[in-house]
Amino acid sequence: MFKVSKRFAPVAGALVIALLGSAVAPQLMAQDAAPAQAPADAAGQPAGAAQADPAAVVATVDGDEITEADLSFAAEDLAQELQQMPPEERRAFLVRVLIDMKVMAGAAKAEGMDQEPLFQQRLAYLEDQALRRDYFADVIAAQVTPEAVQALYDEYVAEFQSQEEIHARHILVETEEEARQLKGEIDGGADFAALAEEHSIDPGSASKGGDLGFFTSDRMVKPFADAASALTEAGQVSEPVQSDFGWHLIKLEEKRQSSPPSMQQLGQQLQQQAMIRAFSSTVDTLMNNATVEIADPELAAAVEAQKALEDGATEGEAAPAEEAPAEAPAQ
Template structure:
């Protein structure tokens, strides 16, 4: 039963990707005289939005419109081919009606059941328990040998610009002018990290060896890592709370239902999955980790 319940949750989570509908259901395109509206994009987002979550908003809208347009074109072709009648089509309609009802219930009982105030409580609790963490803004110049590193250090001691020398000498093309930005402990190799955090602002290190070669490091700035604002992490926390709410809702509905699995192979597979512990509810929302990762 747990594995079966997980399938329902997976389906529900597809509808959990945030997508903001327009206040007015405007027409965004027309195909053969048929209006494609903003609401069509919103419904498409509940179906395929999870696959588009990492794309910029403008790209998401374009891709959703393409998805809806392809649906419309194929639907028109199906109707012309006489595929809109018969038992198979009626069974398909019945399935999609249940799916539409599920989505409507999910919106009402899960997605809209987690207020900002609840997410703010999670945020406040996690932030209150976070310790201040030091960050440094550093540059480096990476060369192949210790002799080259010493030569670079001498040029810098004579007053040459660090960024200019880095562009000329450094083997690290990803750091423009040697700039590594801000980082905290645990993000760099330990010899590099130890040397960097031991420096004061404006100081330049002696040659430091790592597996990549020899480094000359300069610390530009030190600061206490700023905490993320609630607005920066709100969506992530609400998503986690919604997932927890979805599990609770599905469990309550499942426990109250009379369910009989008739197919013996599926029944055995579900029993085996239950023994393995698949479909177990996840832990409480770990907003702390996401708070730290979204600063």
């Protein structure tokens, strides 16, 4: 069920990002989709340049080759550092880093460090990490197709619940007496927008003639929302209405029914949702065929609780995020 929600699958989204080793989902999902290739300028290649052969040798250190693929791997690991330097300096920087790496790795091997048990464990971990990235790119990220994103949007539109939207202006003053005085002037033909600019104490709308744009009732405090909803004709002005912010006069400009955001507006969120859906489905299938044992009972219980939390977050597959309701007209 593709449920409408004001939040976007927070736990599941965080899990996908964490498993990518990423900080920002869309950009780093794209990197994971091509783990052996850095962005075009990350390794100092001109934008639009032909794709380098991953096996091409860039340098050798004591006969040990540094390839274009090595530069790409290093560019992934050092993405933040590369962003801080000019593109024309990045390639040389990466080659220098890899030369240092080869020299130090050679020295470590000479000391027998590559035979130590802890190193072997780290090596196994890094192998699993690299395989996970490739699997994510080839199996999971590949499922996020334009058709999958379109299907999510179609689900969202099918379940979208239209609401009445009100376009209104208001004048906010401190006392009922002042509000009634201004109402009398308006009834006598005074321009509402001009009075709002002159008298309203709402800094967010006064300079715009009191214009609040379109809003739904749930975005406003109840007395204001009720009074605005009760207006039926364009140009109609309410009686003074009290809220926690003062006294309002409300002028109705227009009413309409809300429509769903466009595909373009929701594009990034839909892609993230499609990624989470593909991730959850694929991992669930893998887990059903896996035998997992955790020696510590307390840790096992904590892991199970975490899984239940994640399952709960993805069960409804939250719809693209909506803007949180406001509590009052701009103040």
